[in-house]
Amino acid sequence: MAERTSKKVLVTGGAGYVGSHAALELMRAGHRVTIIDTLERGSAAVIERLQAQGPIEFIQGDCGDHSILSPVLEDMDAIMHFAAYAKIDESVKFPDMYEKNNVDVTRILLDCAVEHDVASFMLSSTCAVYGTPSDTKRPVTENSPLAAANPYGQSKISAENLLRSAAEEGRIATGVLRYFNVLGSDEQGVLKEPIEDPRLVSACIQSALGNRETLTVYGTEYDTPDGTAIRDFVHVTDIAGAHLAFMEAIEKGPMRIYNVGCGHGISVRSIIKAVEKAAGHGIPVIEGDPRKGDISAIWADNSLIRSELGWEPRYQDINRMVATSWQAATSD
Ligand SMILES: NC(=O)c1ccc[n+]([C@@H]2O[C@H](COP(=O)([O-])OP(=O)(O)OC[C@H]3O[C@@H](n4cnc5c(N)ncnc54)[C@H](O)[C@@H]3O)[C@@H](O)[C@H]2O)c1
Helix, strand or coil: CCCCCCCCCEEECCCCCCHHHHHHHHHHHEEEEEEEEEECCCCCCCCHHCCCCCEEEEECCCCCCCHHHHHHHCCCCCCEEECCCCHHHHHHHHHHHHHHHHHHHHHHHHHHHCCCCCCCCEEEEHHHHCCCCCCCCCCCCCCCCCCCCCCHHHHHHHHHHHHHHHHHCCCEEEEEEECCCCEECCCCCCCCCCCCCHHHHHHHHHHHCCCCCCCECCCCCCCCCCCCEEEEEEEEHHHHHHHHHHHHCCCCCCEEEEECCCCCCCEEHHHHHHHHHCCCCCEEEEECCCCCCCCCCCCCCCCCHHHCCCCCCCCCCCHHHHHHHHHHCCCC
């Protein structure tokens, strides 16, 4: 195993949900972190919370801006590229916006990283690159066919391809982490999971807090044990841990890709029950029809990252994962 030394790491999108948790874990592990974020979708409060934990450099700006990047990358060991737009519905409405921010910005950042001899570049990708594989083709492995069903997933495939070419040309060490459904918050309460977005856990928490009247479950007659759809949920701190483990192992050569999921399916009904358990009361649920294009079940085969990086999710139990979401939503 490579020796662990303190590294200088650029975290793009570090004022957002996943990037801030990665920045926190990097700092806890003794690395030196610089964050670039436009704050368009992240918040200054997140940066303040991080800076209260230790010295983190923050630059407000676009990580596709060469003039900002150049001085920063002069002395950087690694880049973790979280900055992106990541809303499927929005990507369908504004595909060009996704192409620009998720692909063109990645190209500029990658070229600038090569120019400044940064050793490694890790990209946040998504299980959306697999599209909607048929029920016979699960769990998905890193070799499952790529068939993004929306411009968001397509933009991540294109960004992955940029990194693959750079690795093949021997320009830089690159790697991709394809996350499944991320949830949870830092257990020590430093950071908070955003609950304004349309994710299932957020919707359940908003319902439990009384901020929305009902919660619709789309599809209750799937061929699954409780009739609701099954997905792979992974805790945000485990995602951060995967990045740290990857940074120690990444090297020049063919680009490596890893699925980052808990490795088993968790039903929509189990998530609702976990939020009810954390809240101590029920949530009013409406049973709706399945949404067009939704599949009954998808989860990750995570054996590759386990065997090659020695990573394994510390959070396996959905009640424990959701308890961290609830704690964050109900504390200062
Ligand atoms: N959250 C999930 O469930 C999930 C799942 C799979 C993959 N991902 C990927 O993880 C990454 C982070 O997702 P997130 O949920 O934390 O999103 P987020 O919106 O919370 O964070 C993204 C951050 O990037 C910033 N940003 C966007 N474009 C920028 C640019 N050009 N320059 C500088 N800053 C910019 C935003 O202001 C925001 O703070 C994304 O690449 C996303 O595709 C997330």
